[in-house]
Amino acid sequence: MNSYTDDFSILNFQRDLVDWYKMNQRDLPWRADQDPYKVWVSEIMLQQTRVDTVIPYFNRFLSLFPTLEALAEADEEKVLKAWEGLGYYSRVRNLQTAVKEVAEQYGGRVPDTPEEISKLKGVGPYTAGAILSIAYGVPEPAVDGNVMRVLSRILLIEEDIGKAKSRTLFEKAVRELISKEDPSSFNQALMELGALICTPKSPACLTCPVHEHCRAFEQGRQRELPVKEKKTKVRHVDIAALILWREDGKYLIHKRPKEGLLANLWEFPNVPVKKRGQSEIEDLKVFLEAEWGISAEIGDHISNLDHVFSHLKWDIQLFEGRCIYEIGDKDDLKWVTFEEMEAYPFPVSHQKIIKLAKEVAVL
DNA sequence: GAAACGTGGTT
DNA sequence: TAACCAAGTTT
Structure with missing residues (x-):
């Protein structure tokens, strides 16, 4: 045969792993029941995100949108607001799209086959396997970073887990190893072991x-x-951002485009800066005038701040300015007070700006 | 297949 | 501090 599980004691491994899991699993909110909707929400939130970070978001999200139908019918702005600070915002927009699909096409019942569930937006190979096994007891692999790390050690697999292709290899291994009696516990046990014992740096062997x-x-x-090639450095982007205020105590905010970075979230006016130096204020003025028909008197430089994303870093020079003149209304522009601002979803980078704007406003 | 896509904790 | 890491998916 020549498989990674040749000469491997599968049954004993299953027993030792699952027994340990049943005794030592953490008490997590999404483990209270097997409601497919809750399992789904938790799995999306947990993508590339720590358990400790997710817990409060999960509880709040479920109280706001207790059922699949509630989420399907919710206003996207409210949904994004509930996700504010969690990152990878397309996750929740895809989730809502998928939930609507389930409400309409499947009568509100989350599909229980790999073929159907994999068609849903945001449900990739891992999430499909996780929902199927945890919510429905279907023996499908749910291969995440934990599983690849754990199995790379247990089975001595030296494939680079950074390569997209190696995931299928681990799925193959899981198909041979997985407990048919309790696929849910088996999959979760593998991940729980990776989180608690078989950690990246110093595994507690x-x-x-x-x-x-x-x-x-x-x-x-x-x-x-596991073997994993290192990533390259993040790209730096210089940005000039503006706290633009009006005499009535309102500030200008802008809704970002529906695709790309931080899609559909709100932000303060900002422009990429071509050459760092003295042109930032001019860049801002030209942008405001050309894009939004706004003329402003730009005042003090407030501060410099930076924000690191997974693939880039913003170096933000923040200014303050007063609106002199404006024309018309645009859907993606709003003048709001600080209080009204709280209803809008902002990325963390712009939450930092809000904080500074409040400090400046006091002066 | 590689790059885009967030954020916060750890080392 | 910079790099690495965490229950990945989409383009």
Whole structure:
């Protein structure tokens, strides 16, 4: 055959892993029941996001949108507001799109087959397997970063887990290993083990419930795995941003485009700066005039701030300015008070600006 | 297949 | 501090 599970004691491994999980699993809010909608929401939130970060978001989200129907009918602005600060905002817009699809096409019942569930927006191979196994007990692999790390050690798999292709290899391994009696516990156990014991830097092998099955541990090579190539540095982008105010105590905010970075979130007026130096104020004025028909008197430089994303870094020079003249109304522009601002979803980068704007306003 | 897509905690 | 990491998916 020549598979990674040749000469591997599958049944004993399953037993040791699942027994440990049942005794040691964390008490997490999405484990209270197996409601497919809640499992779904939790899985989307947990993508690339820590459990501790997700817990309060999950509880708030479920109190705001307790059912699939409630989320399907909700205003997108409210949904984004509930996601504010969690990051990867397309996750929740895709989730709402998918939930509407389920409400309309499946009578509100989350599909329970790989073929159907995988068609839903935002449901990739991992999430499909997670929902199917956890909510429905279907023995499908749910291969995330934890699973690849854990199995790379246990089975001594030296494939680069950074490559998209290697995921299918791990899925193949899981199909051979997974407990048919309790796929839910098996999949979650693998992830729980990765989160609590088989951690990236210094795995706690001595307390690991399955170290007797671990080929890397046997050879003392657990710290060499998984193999993962390093990423390149993030790109720096210079931006000039503006706290633009009016005599009536309102500030100008702008809704970002429906695609791309921070899609549909709100922000303060800003422009990319071509050459760092003295042109920032002019860049802002030209932009306001040309794009929105606004003329402004730009005043003090407030401060410099930076914000790091996964793939780039904003270096923001923040100014303050007074609106002199404006024409017409636009859907993506709003003049609001600080109080009204609280209803709008802002990315963290612009939450920092709000904070500074409030301090400046006091003066 | 590589890059885009957020944020906060850890090392 | 900079790099790395966390229950990935879409384009």
